[in-house]
Amino acid sequence: MPVTTFQRARRYAKTHPLALDAALAAGVLLCMLAGSFLEPHDPQGASWGLRTPDPLSLVLMTLGAAALVLRRRAPRTVLAVTSAFSLTESVTGDPRAPVAMSAVIALYTVAATTDRPTTWRVGLLTMTVLTGTAMAAGPLPWYAQENLALFAWTGIGATAGDAVRSRRAFVQAIRERAERAERTREEEARRRVAEERLRIARDLHDVVAHHIALVNVQAGVAAHVMDRRPDQAKEALSHVREASRTALGELRATVGLLRQSGDPEAPTEPAPGLDRLDDLANTFRSAGLTVEVARADQDTDLPAAVDLAAYRIIQEALTNVQKHAGPGARAEVSIVRVGPHIEITVLDDGAGGRDHEPAPGGGHGLLGMRERVTALRGTLTTGPRYGGGFRVHAILPVQTRTSASPAASADAAGGP
Incomplete structure (x- = not known):
């Protein structure tokens, strides 16, 4: 099956996580820069316009994006750093600059790599601190859409991370269950093979030991009386022939059990009984x-x-x-x-x-x-x-x- 470009990219991302995080940080930085230069409410009446962000906002956006490169190695530390940049921007800079986007990505990473109770605690704390600070100390009114958007995006980040973590855990549980079932099937197959080998060995012993013992006795009798009583020796040899023929028949029936099903040469004679x-x-x-x-x-x-x-x-x-x-x-x-x-x-x-x-x-x-x-x-x-x-x-x-x-x-x- 040919490997597609998407599959090669996924394989490279799994083997080079730091490169993937660097690419993600660059993408987040571009999005934040684009959002900081766009004005959704142009005073001249247009739907969109341009604006010049504060130099502090540009610095904070760059630092927040750079911190995301280490999000897998220290997710909580990166969340704390990006949250600090967002708080600084909401209090001292332009509150409309999307510096909080880096904090949302960091919160998503924490939620995707920890358990649900921790996600709830960290998510609520981040949401409360960022939104509460922006509403209480920011230059915009508390009901401004920027503050409501910050509240919504932090909640979405925590929820999305928890959903991804739950799906990964579910897939891992299914994989482990399948591997455990496969091991169980292999152990059961080995046990059945061992039991079957023991049964076949037991049947072969019963068939061979009985008839060979009779053949040994009759052969001894024939050798003992061969010169003096040839008629008795002939009778003993006849018993030897009968015992050997019976042994061969039972051996054929036993070995026939090893044949594959549907083999026309497999014997159909029932097993001996009382x-x-x-x-x-x-x-x-x-x-x-x-x-x-x-x-x-x-x-x-x-x-x-x-x-x-x-x-x-x-x-x-x-x-x-x-x-x-x-x-x-x-x-x-x-x-x-x-x-x-x-x-x-x-x-x-x-x-x-x-x-x-x-x-x-x-x-x-x-x-x-x-x-x-x-x-x-x-x-x-x-x-x-x-x-x-x-x-x-x-x-x-x-x-x-x-x-x-x-x-x-x-x-x-x-x-x-």
Whole structure:
């Protein structure tokens, strides 16, 4: 966009305020000089005439205009100096000389650079002193139009300066509000990105850890019996292939969430839930882990987030049993509906005292469970069982803030 002459002038004025004030002082001096040489009431009957101002008036006008060069650096001092020149002119010189114009500009500057109460006090004081002195001690009658004009111009200067200050403050407030809103949006965007990264990492861990654990077990079985029982090794390799195929499918579904909306290659398969619990238990049974499932949830229709969290908690708990409980371990999974909550418990009778908690640089299974439960405002309890084994107990709300299905409401009321 081309820069116009006006824009260049504004830019120069902002970067060189002293030059702007010097130009303003020169303009004010020219206006005062023009007013001092003009006679609005010519005695010969003309509308305008010429007159010769007093030398003192010329000196006072020059000094008053020169003082305006420093109006930004010391506005109140400049107002006091120009007001003194105006008082001197109104008492000792020609009261018709417009020396007070410099005082009006100085009063405008004070009003534009200070607060409103100060503007009222300084404006009233300047108006009263200048006008009162001119009326009481000046050579003209108190009701002369020059005195009334002085009263009006000082009031206009104070009002105009206050209006400019108010507008600047309003524009600055809008700018600060916009900048604050922009910072808030950026912080919110960063927070959402961090939460999304954490969610994706948690889902990838749940998918990969479960299936890789099964693949590891089956591959170990196949290697152990490859020479003596090739049929059993073949069956183990078949389980490896099935587990890897399932893992690839779930990874594809998870990675598909990262695709842009409208991508035709993005998968549309729903996230797993408790309706696939039997298939999940069978995958562990095929790996040699004894899993018993007991459900007393009255076929509760769970929200998608709760259903997925319940599935992932059971999946991760059974994966930990597979990895840590040792050979011959048994796992029990129970799902019970208790009022407005659903309780999930996974028990095993593996080696007592083993540590499921992630070591430094280790896994994040229990941490992922806790994050899922906390996000749904539920509770999670994990720890060793008395006499050996481990216990995972999660309590999840049947309804979340964003879902309240009619079926869930009916279950909460006690009816199927």
